[in-house]
Amino acid sequence: MPFKQLLIEGLAMGACYGLFGLAVVIIYKTSEVVNFAAGTMAMFSTYVAFHVITLYGFPFWLAFLVSLFFAAVLGVFVEFFFIKPAKNPTLLGLIVITIGAQLLLGGLAGWKWTADQQAFSIPFSYKVIYEPIPGFHISQWAIAVFVIAFIIVTFLFLFFKFTKLGRAMRATQQNKHAAKIMGIKTDRVFAFSWAFSSVIGVTAAMLISARTILDPDFMMEPFLRAFAAAVLGGLMSIPGVLIGGGIMGLLENFFGYAFPSWKPITAFVVIVLVLCVRPSGLFAKHYVKKV
Amino acid sequence: MDMKRDYYEDIELFKSGTILFWSILFVAALFVAPLFLSNYHLYLFNLVMVHVIVAVGLNILVGSTGQIALGHAGFFAIGAYGTVLLMTKLGLPFFPAIVIAAFISAFFGFILGLPALRLEGPYLAIATLAFGLAIMHIIGHTELFGGRQGLTAPVLNIGISQWGLNWVIKTELGKYYLILIFTIIMVLLAINILKTRAGRAFVAIRDSDIAAEVIGINLTMYKTLAFAVSSFFAGIAGGLFAFVLGFFDPFTFNLILSIIFLVMVVVGGLGSVMGSIAGATLITYLMYDLLKNVDEVPIVGNLLVAFSGKFLTTTGIDNFNLVALGLVMIGIIIFEPLGMFGAWIRIKKYWKTWPF
Numbered sequence: 001m002p003f004k005q006l007l008i009e010g011l012a013m014g015a016c017y018g019l020f021g022l023a024v025v026i027i028y029k030t031s032e033v034v035n036f037a038a039g040t041m042a043m044f045s046t047y048v049a050f051h052v053i054t055l056y057g058f059p060f061w062l063a064f065l066v067s068l069f070f071a072a073v074l075g076v077f078v079e080f081f082f083i084k085p086a087k088n089p090t091l092l093g094l095i096v097i098t099i100g101a102q103l104l105l106g107g108l109a110g111w112k113w114t115a116d117q118q119a120f121s122i123p124f125s126y127k128v129i130y131e132p133i134p135g136f137h138i139s140q141w142a143i144a145v146f147v148i149a150f151i152i153v154t155f156l157f158l159f160f161k162f163t164k165l166g167r168a169m170r171a172t173q174q175n176k177h178a179a180k181i182m183g184i185k186t187d188r189v190f191a192f193s194w195a196f197s198s199v200i201g202v203t204a205a206m207l208i209s210a211r212t213i214l215d216p217d218f219m220m221e222p223f224l225r226a227f228a229a230a231v232l233g234g235l236m237s238i239p240g241v242l243i244g245g246g247i248m249g250l251l252e253n254f255f256g257y258a259f260p261s262w263k264p265i266t267a268f269v270v271i272v273l274v275l276c277v278r279p280s281g282l283f284a285k286h287y288v289k290k291v
Numbered sequence: 292m293d294m295k296r297d298y299y300e301d302i303e304l305f306k307s308g309t310i311l312f313w314s315i316l317f318v319a320a321l322f323v324a325p326l327f328l329s330n331y332h333l334y335l336f337n338l339v340m341v342h343v344i345v346a347v348g349l350n351i352l353v354g355s356t357g358q359i360a361l362g363h364a365g366f367f368a369i370g371a372y373g374t375v376l377l378m379t380k381l382g383l384p385f386f387p388a389i390v391i392a393a394f395i396s397a398f399f400g401f402i403l404g405l406p407a408l409r410l411e412g413p414y415l416a417i418a419t420l421a422f423g424l425a426i427m428h429i430i431g432h433t434e435l436f437g438g439r440q441g442l443t444a445p446v447l448n449i450g451i452s453q454w455g456l457n458w459v460i461k462t463e464l465g466k467y468y469l470i471l472i473f474t475i476i477m478v479l480l481a482i483n484i485l486k487t488r489a490g491r492a493f494v495a496i497r498d499s500d501i502a503a504e505v506i507g508i509n510l511t512m513y514k515t516l517a518f519a520v521s522s523f524f525a526g527i528a529g530g531l532f533a534f535v536l537g538f539f540d541p542f543t544f545n546l547i548l549s550i551i552f553l554v555m556v557v558v559g560g561l562g563s564v565m566g567s568i569a570g571a572t573l574i575t576y577l578m579y580d581l582l583k584n585v586d587e588v589p590i591v592g593n594l595l596v597a598f599s600g601k602f603l604t605t606t607g608i609d610n611f612n613l614v615a616l617g618l619v620m621i622g623i624i625i626f627e628p629l630g631m632f633g634a635w636i637r638i639k640k641y642w643k644t645w646p647f
Contacts, residue, residue, distance in 0.1 A: 034413040085625045091412050092359055093624045096557050099550055100620025107613030111599060114607045220546075224420070231417050265428045268421035272406060275418055279409040 004136055006253045012142035014249020015149040016208050020226035021233070021241040022156070023201035028235050029173050030193040033083060033094050037101035039223025041078065041198050042205035043216065044105050045071035047113055049206065050120050050214060060123055064206070068199050075198030076191045084190075110216040120214040122206055145207050149242075152200060156238060169193060221264065225252070228271045234281030244282070302486045304479070321471055325464050333463040337535045339575045340474040341528045346555040346571035347481040347564055348524020353553065354562035355485060356517040357497030358407060359416045362423025363552045366522040368430060368544035369396040370529020375442050376435070384451040393526030400522025404515035423549050431541035441540025444533045470531050477524060482564050484520060493517050494562075547613075551578060554616065558623050560632025569631045577619070582612035 023042070027035045035041075049067035052058045058066065082101050086093060126141035160166040171179040172189045180186050208222050229248040233240025248267055256263030274282065295301050305311040325333060345367060352360050373392025377383045383391070403422050407415055430436045449469065450458035460466055484490050492513045495503040504510050533539060551574060559570020586592045586608055599608050627634050 028413075034416065082621050082625075086628075089624060089628070092353070092557070092561075093628055095359065095361075095413075095416060096553070096620050097624050099553075100617040100624075102617070103547075103550070103613045103620070104617030107610040107615075107617060110610035111607040111614065112603045114604050224424070228417060228421070231414060235413060261432050262428070265421075265425045268425055272418050272421050275410055275414055276406045279411075279414060281414075 002257065006257055007250070008138055008142055010250040010253030011246060012139075012145045012249070013211075013253065014229075014246040015145050015242075016204050016211075016245075017222065017226045017229045017248050018242040018245025019149050019152060019204035020201060020208070020222060021230035021245050022152070022238065023197040023204065024227055024230045025233075025235060025238060025241045026193055026197040026200070028230075030169050031083075031172075031190050034091075034098065034227075034235075035197070036095060036098040036227075037078065037105060038197065038201050039205075039219035039226075040102040040105040040109070041071070041074055042201035042223075043219040044109050045074060045198065045202035046120065046205045046209055046214060046219075047109055047216075049202075050118060051113070067202055067206075071198040071202040072195040075194035075196070078198075079191055079194040083194075084187075106216055113216065115216060118214040120206070120209045122210040124210065126211055141207075141211060148203065148207065152203070153238070153242065160238075165189075165192065225267055228267055232271060232274055232281055234283040237283045240281065240283030304482060304486075318475065322468075325467055330463050333467050334535065335576070335580055337463065337466055337470050337531075338579055339572050340470045341532045341535055342552075342555060342571040342575045343474055343568050344477045344528035344531070345525050345552050346559065346567040347478055348521045348528070349552055350556045350559070350562065350564060350567040351481060351484065351493065351524070352517050352521035353556050354560075354567070355490065355497060356493040356514065358514070358517065359412070360419045360521070361416050361546075361549050361553065362403070362419040362421070362426070363521075363525050364544040364546070364548040365423040365426035366396045366400060366525035367529040367532065367548070367552075368426055368541070369399055369522075370526030371533040371539060371544075372430060372436055372442065372529075373526065374530035375444050375533050379445050382453075384453070385447065385449045389527060389530035392530050393523050396526025396529065397519040397523035400518040400520075400525075401515050403522075404518030407518060408511060408514055420546070420549070423544075423546060427541050427544055430544075437540070439540060441538060441543075442533075443538050444536070447534050466534060470535070473527065473531060477527060478564065478568065481524070485564070489513065489516060497562075551616070554620055558619065558630050560630030560635075563630075563632035566630055566632030566635075573631070574616075574619075578612055578616065582615050585611045 020038070020042070023038050024035055027033055027038075045067050048070045049063045052066055053060065053063045078101055082097055083094070086097060089097065122144075124140045124144035126139045128140040129137050130140070130143070131137055160170060168179070168184045168189050169192070171182065171184055172186050176186055179189075204226075205219055205222075209218055212218060225248050226245065229244035230241045231244075232247060233242070233244035235241075251270055252263060252267050255266040259266070300306075305314065324336070328336065345363065349360060349363055352358050370389075370392050373395050374385075374389045377388035377391055378385065381388075403419065406418055410418055431439050436442070447460040447466065447469075448457055449460060450456035460469060485493070492503065492508045495506070495508055496510065496513060496517075500510060536543070555570040555574045556567055557570070558574060559568065560566030581588065586596050595608065595611065596605060599605050623630060629636070
């Protein structure tokens with residue numbers, strides 16, 4: 001019976017997509033920038049972890065912390081040097097900038113680490129399989145994904161609801177100028193949201209690379225799926241992107257099992273069909289534009 | 292500066308005798324240029340002209356109508372595969388084949404234009420991107436389209452072999468003139484489209500689609516028309532591209548190619564046909580010639596090789612063109628959002644009003 005297997009695998013992959021989609025959503029929520037570079041930024045930070053592990057022999061958890069720190073710096077760097085200097089950019093302008101950052105970072109990674117495929121292992125292997133209930137197999141990797149996703153989402157929920165910075169971020173999203181008048185340093189909020197998104201992105205990227213491989217392009221497909229999941233959820237809502245990610249992972253796994261060669265595009269076809277019916281995703285409120 | 296006094300001035304093809312003179316001189320120069328060019332440079336010119344056609348078409352959609360398109364490599368692929376398959380499988384002559392392929396491409400553009408009616412911003416970006424990827428995968432998985440192995444273009448016979456009229460083009464030189472004539476026709480077509488009722492409707496939709504609807508522009512018709520026209524251009528260009536390359540596989544038409552097309556339009560200047568031509572020329576030269584073998588460029592190449600040997604890897608130096616393209620994309624939006632056309636306007640204004 002592959003059904004339960006597909007279900008669990010799909011949900012785990014979906015949780016990865018959902019987590020990664022969160023990285024996209026956090027930036028979109030605060031600054032209305034669609035970050036096409038998210039995948040490559042996460043890939044780059046994962047390579048940093050790989051680099052310190054293989055070359056300097058760091059233990060995994062230390063490398064993980066180094067990589068999180070690097071990701072945060074990278075996020076702030078991209079925001080400060082690429083996004084902020086643009087004067088009143090249009091939506092297309094922002095998309096071009098982030099795609100440019102994606103090509104730049106992807107090119108640098110390929111230059112530094114070449115296009116060779118590497119194996120990146122985390123302490124949670126997908127080959128170690130438990131059977132908690134008879135006939136119900138779950139890998140160590142899947143458990144790790146669920147636990148980490150749960151921790152991050154809970155943290156985010158509490159963060160946005162109760163901390164001062166979280167409230168500042170929500171205020172900035174609702175009205176940047178009003179937030180400024182209220183004494184919120186919106187520049188810092190933007191920098192922080194980029195760092196935050198980058199850190200969540202690299203966590204998801206490590207989980208994904210442990211399941212697949214590590215090369216300069218490995219985040220391309222997961223990023224597109226995660227982005228599609230975020231669009232499905234409406235680009236604005238955190239529960240939405242998780243549900244979107246889940247739908248994405250399940251669809252991909254079940255269709256991929258039935259029609260293996262069409263696996264890469266089933267997800268997109270579904271997205272386009274959903275968007276035709278609900279143009280702003282499943283969970284977003286559709287605001288009427290003022291003229 | 293650019294004051295229009297009557298309606299005719301708004302629609303005339305050449306604004307002044309000076310522009311007409313220089314345009315004719317430029318075209319004449321292109322016709323005699325092959326006398327001084329090697330075969331490799333002819334190939335490069337062919338590639339540039341094919342990209343000019345795509346960029347001019349994409350400009351109608353992105354620059355004039357203001358829609359985001361990240362999947363134009365898909366239409367390009369439809370043009371290339373359509374032309375080659377119509378010629379080899381159905382035995383159609385070249386000219387009907389390329390026109391039919393372009394119309395098929397335009398039909399797909401129309402189909403993609405339908406969801407675009409309701410989508411905007413990032414949602415439209417993901418939908419077009421998905422379309423481009425879907426086309427690539429469908430071609431790669433279908434036996435008819437040659438699968439992953441790709442297709443080889445047939446002999447370029449622009450006569451009609453069924454009637455015994457054979458005119459086979461074998462050399463790069465012959466292809467150069469064929470593509471040049473196509474390019475001139477398509478560019479004139481694009482300029483003229485932008486001066487018609489439809490062209491003005493596109494610009495109105497870009498500036499505000501709600502206002503455009505209020506003044507009586509049929510959004511359904513003109514948005515899908517913009518997509519169809521733009522993909523028609525990409526289809527024609529794809530058909531020519533098939534013969535420039537001679538051999539192609541699905542991965543030729545990947546996401547990077549779509550991005551390169553978009554960059555051409557943005558670098559050239561959104562909404563300007565001349566800008567698109569300049570942008571396509573510049574980006575094609577950078578991506579397919581100068582930076583392709585960056586380690587062979589004098590002085591800079593050696594420096595880069597030494598630098599990458601010390602800090603990075605020398606095998607990965609091919610990635611330099613991606614790095615450069617990324618920097619160009621970021622730089623153009625930060626420093627000159629209107630692209631080369633914007634820079635040209637600024638220089639012109641500066642000299643016209645000098646010394647004030």
